[in-house]
Amino acid sequence: MLSPTVLVETIRHRSYNPAASRLGAEPHMLAKVLSAALVGIDAHLIDVEVDIAGGLPQFSVVGLPDATVRESRDRVRSALKNTGFHFPAKKITVNLAPAGIKKEGSGLDLAIAIAILVAEEVIPPQNVQGRVCVGELSLDGHIKAITGALSIGIACRPDHSLLLPAENSHEAAVVQGVTAYPLHTLPEAVAFLNGTVTLDPAHTDRDRFFTMRPVEDDD
Amino acid sequence: MKGQDHAKRALEIAAAGGHNLLMVGPPGSGKTMLAKRLPTILPLMEPEEAIETTRVHSVSGQLPANHPLLTVRPFRAPHHSISDAGLIGGGTIPRPGEVSLAHNGVLFLDESPEFRRPVLDGLRQPLEDGHVTLTRASGSLRYPARFMLIAAMNPCPCGYYGDRTRECVCTPYQIRRYRAKLSGPLQDRLDIHIEVPPVSVRDLHDRGPIPERSDTIRSRVLAARDRQRHRYRQDGIHSNAQLKPRLLKRYCGLDTQAQELLEHALTKLGLSARAHGRIVRVARTIADLAGSDKIESLHVAEAIQYRSLDRRMEF
Numbered sequence: 167m168l169s170p171t172v173l174v175e176t177i178r179h180r181s182y183n184p185a186a187s188r189l190g191a192e193p194h195m196l197a198k199v200l201s202a203a204l205v206g207i208d209a210h211l212i213d214v215e216v217d218i219a220g221g222l223p224q225f226s227v228v229g230l231p232d233a234t235v236r237e238s239r240d241r242v243r244s245a246l247k248n249t250g251f252h253f254p255a256k257k258i259t260v261n262l263a264p265a266g267i268k269k270e271g272s273g274l275d276l277a278i279a280i281a282i283l284v285a286e287e288v289i290p291p292q293n294v295q296g297r298v299c300v301g302e303l304s305l306d307g308h309i310k311a312i313t314g315a316l317s318i319g320i321a322c323r324p325d326h327s328l329l330l331p332a333e334n335s336h337e338a339a340v341v342q343g344v345t346a347y348p349l350h351t352l353p354e355a356v357a358f359l360n361g362t363v364t365l366d367p368a369h370t371d372r373d374r375f376f377t378m379r380p381v382e383d384d385d
Numbered sequence: 386m387k388g389q390d391h392a393k394r395a396l397e398i399a400a401a402g403g404h405n406l407l408m409v410g411p412p413g414s415g416k417t418m419l420a421k422r423l424p425t426i427l428p429l430m431e432p433e434e435a436i437e438t439t440r441v442h443s444v445s446g447q448l449p450a451n452h453p454l455l456t457v458r459p460f461r462a463p464h465h466s467i468s469d470a471g472l473i474g475g476g477t478i479p480r481p482g483e484v485s486l487a488h489n490g491v492l493f494l495d496e497s498p499e500f501r502r503p504v505l506d507g508l509r510q511p512l513e514d515g516h517v518t519l520t521r522a523s524g525s526l527r528y529p530a531r532f533m534l535i536a537a538m539n540p541c542p543c544g545y546y547g548d549r550t551r552e553c554v555c556t557p558y559q560i561r562r563y564r565a566k567l568s569g570p571l572q573d574r575l576d577i578h579i580e581v582p583p584v585s586v587r588d589l590h591d592r593g594p595i596p597e598r599s600d601t602i603r604s605r606v607l608a609a610r611d612r613q614r615h616r617y618r619q620d621g622i623h624s625n626a627q628l629k630p631r632l633l634k635r636y637c638g639l640d641t642q643a644q645e646l647l648e649h650a651l652t653k654l655g656l657s658a659r660a661h662g663r664i665v666r667v668a669r670t671i672a673d674l675a676g677s678d679k680i681e682s683l684h685v686a687e688a689i690q691y692r693s694l695d696r697r698m699e700f
Contacts, residue, residue, distance in 0.1 A: 206526040207440045207481070232478070268523055270478055313446040316439050316453075336453040337443060340436070375456040376429060 195219065197284035197291060200298045200326065201277030202318040203262075203269040209314055209321035211298060213263040214274060216281035221257035227278075229262030232270040241272070241303045242279045249307035249352050254286060273312040276301035276329070279352060280359070293359045298322050301331045307352040319344045327367075329355060335368035342372075392419050395579040395691060397602050400426050401609035402670030403624035405512070405534040405574055407497075407567075410581030411551075412544045416537040419581070420493045421460065423535065425599040427491075428607050429456045434489045437529055441485050459490035461532075465499035473507045479519035479526050484511045487532040497536040498566035505571055508534070512574050536575060538567065548583065576626060576663045577691040609673040625670045630662065637665045643682040650689045664688045 195218040202209045225239045239260075246253045260278055262269050277299040283289050300318055301309040311333040312318075319338035322328045327345040328338055335348035345367045349355045357363035392408065396419060399406040408416045430438060439455045442448045448455070463472060463483045474482035484492060494500060511517050515531035540546040541560040546553040555563075614623050620632055628636065639647065651661060665680070668688035672680045 204444055205524075206479075206528060207437075207444050268478065314440070314444040316436070316443045320436075320440075333450065337439075337448065340439070340454045370453050372432070372454060375435070375452075375454045376432070378429065378456055 195285045197281045197294075199277045199281040199284060199294050200296075201274050202298055202300050202321055203267055203274065204271065204314045204317060205267060207314070207317055209317040210264075210267055211321055211326070212267070212269065212274070212277075213261075214277040214281050215261040215263065216278065216285045217259045217261075218254055218282070218285045219257045219259070223255040223257065225258045225260075227260045227262065229260075229265045230268050231262060231274075232268060234272050235262070235269050235274055238272060238275045238278055238303075241275050241305060242282065244305040245275070245303040245307045245352055246279055246282065248305060251283060251288065251352075251356075252286065254282070258282065271313065272302035272310075273300040273314075273318075275303040276309060276349075276352070276355065279303060280355065283356060289356060289359050293361070296326055297329055297359070298326045299329045299355070301329070301349060301355075303352060309349045309351060309355065316340060319346060329358070332368075336370045339368040339370040340372060389415055389419060389581060389584065392579055392581045393597075393602070395577055396420075396423055397426060397606060398667060398670050398674065398691075399423075399533065399535075399577055400602075401606045401674050402576075402613070402667065403533060403626040404576035404667060404670065405626070406536070406577040406579065407572070407575040408535070408537045408579055408581050409540050410537075411539060411548050411583055414581045414583045416581050417462075417493075417495055420462070420491070420495075420535045420537065422599065423491050423493075423533075424458050424460045426602045426606050427458045428603070428610060430458055430489050438489045441481050441488055441528065445481050445486065447486065459487055460493065461487040461490065462493040462495060465494070465496050467500070467504060469501070469504045469507045472504050473511070473517055474519050474528055477521065478523065479521060479528075481528045482517070482530075484508065484517060484530040484532060485528040488529045490532055492532045492534050494534070494536045497538045498563055502566070502568065505566075506568060509570055509574075512571075534575070536567070538564075540580075547580070550583065573659055576667055578693060579691060580693065605674055608676070609670065612673045612676075625666050625673070628666055628669070633662060633665060637669050637680060639665070639680055639685065640682070643668075643680060643685045646682045647685050647689070654689075654692070656692055660692050664692060667691055 197216045199214045201212045201214050203212045227236055227239060243253055280294060280299050284291050284294055300312055302312055304310055309331045311331050315330060315334035315337040319328060319341035322344050323341060324343050329347045329349055330338055332348035332350050335346045338344060338346040347365045348368050354363065358365050395406065400423060410416050435454055435456045438459060442455060461483050470476060472483045474480060474485055511530035512534065516527050517530045518525060518527045541553055541555040542563050543554050545551040546555060546560060613625055616636065617623055647664065668680050668684045671684040671687050
């Protein structure tokens, strides 16, 4: 048995810098990606911050998430793993700021996954600047439709471009002055952010809808 | 759409002035069909209106995949079993209800007396303010809810009161109770009352006059709406239905002949002071449809008949 002094020494040593002794300098493991959350019919931009630290593997989401947002941990983990990305077996903390807004829905999945990849240095941090990522992830890495795309498009105006599910891209493109990139899968999103793939922004012809005639259907 | 010329005219007026409307008629007389046609005679939404309505539909996940922007006015017809949270909006994180999904469009309540009383009374705030404010412990949210209300009801529980071909089996007490289900404050907000009689066989079998096309009616509605928009451009309103008493005085002056007719009708028919305002508003819309700046006694006369139920409700 260890004497109490030795025990304290051991703990102090471990908590002081467990990784550095083995791996040398720690890589920068903090990342920030923009996303959006709905409050009523308005969308607010949300900072999704991810910190990856040594320690027991853990994945926690803080910053007033509701049940669907907390569930995104499982979707993000599976989506990353199933699309060939490395899911770090470390202590991952996701912070959603501002903490005062209640975040609901699955639209934050994509931003959390991208932020983990930025923290893992798969995507350079400067490539996500000025971009808002929204989308729900399926376990195989597909990006599924979200609600409120039009409001999110309005919230992105005028400084941010928007990466969102292809199904919703035409809706966001209704907003003038917003570039909306349609996405189908997580690897596609990563390739686009890394510049290895180019995407055409979605385009919606607003005028077409204002020349429509209401149809008189028979019943 | 065949027959029911009287009802079609009333719908045209309602569409032109943004008036709320109550249809009373026996089963099968076409109340639902008439209401469903209403969006086809309404103008498309303005760009700002379209964005706002689309946002509500988008947030509640009800936007059709091929319509990223809604421009045709929405028509919502919730079933009468709807809860107040479903109609007004609600939940722990409040979702928009039917009133908000009908924003800038039409909310149709078929079999309106069958709706639960608290549900119907919940309509008062949106009818008055054009939005609903939902407050929960987590905070308060506001959803837009400016819509045209079209209510339909049978004249009595069995449905055949006043029908010439079938006999009504309801007692006066039953009828009174049935009609009282539509609360007074709600009835007050229904500018136009019409009776929809059963459709005659002649009209159904193509022997009647050729019915007017929706497009033709719509162009008249558009012209009348333009007149109103032009007239109220500095008053922050855009339709006759929104006229407040102060503006009513300014824009709806009656000449002596029309004034006399109205006073005569009010006393003879035993109509309330509140009905007075409604009649003048509707007369204003009728004049707009006729392209007239002045409200003539002719217009007042037509408007008076759309209050017939004020009297018929009490007997």
